Amino acid sequence: MSENQTKKKIKHIAIAGNIGAGKTTLTNLLCKHFGWTPHYEDATNNPYLSDFYDDMHRWSFNLQIYFLNSRYQQVLDIQRGDKTIIQDRTVYEDAFIFAPNLHDMGLMAKRDFDNYSSLFQTMISNINPPDLLIYLKAGIPTLVEHIHKRGRDYEGSISLNYLKRLNERYDNWIDTYTEGKLLVINSDDYDFINNPEDLGHIINQISGELHGLF
8 A cells, every 4th residue: 555545634523422512612622723624513593403492202303304414414515625624513423312312212203213214324325434533421510511501592491311311322322433533532521611731631632543544
């Protein structure tokens, strides 16, 4: 194999984590440090999110299809482009965390879940996994603190049980993640918003992981 073949251009960094784990904040900080281009989860213009939190059973399938399509388009754009993109939340989380959780809670009908899962499998057969997946692992108190601080009205009805169920699914997914390179960061141990040393430690870990990819 030639030297050019072994040196792979880093195009796709992705941050995964539960609601309130700090994904968007870390995305912003890493963009500033590394000069990457961000792709955010669109919570402001999402036409289903507010309705979903008011009536999860009615809007669960619609919301998950919206997210699946949005993130699939993001990955296609990343693969076609020549920039290094950092993506706030991944297409995998929709399929392995949120959709099955809604189904198990009785909030998504089996036929809808089967339809969604089949569509997801078709989509991911056409895309590559991230060059590096960063998982922000956070306990319930950290998640609740962050959710309260940002004060989004539609998140006010999120229950502790819902967050706990999602956390369990995240841990199970990460334990079996083999699609690509993975870095787990415990948000409970780092205040990367207010403490530059904590942010520097995370940046050093990411740089170390990326160095092995170049």
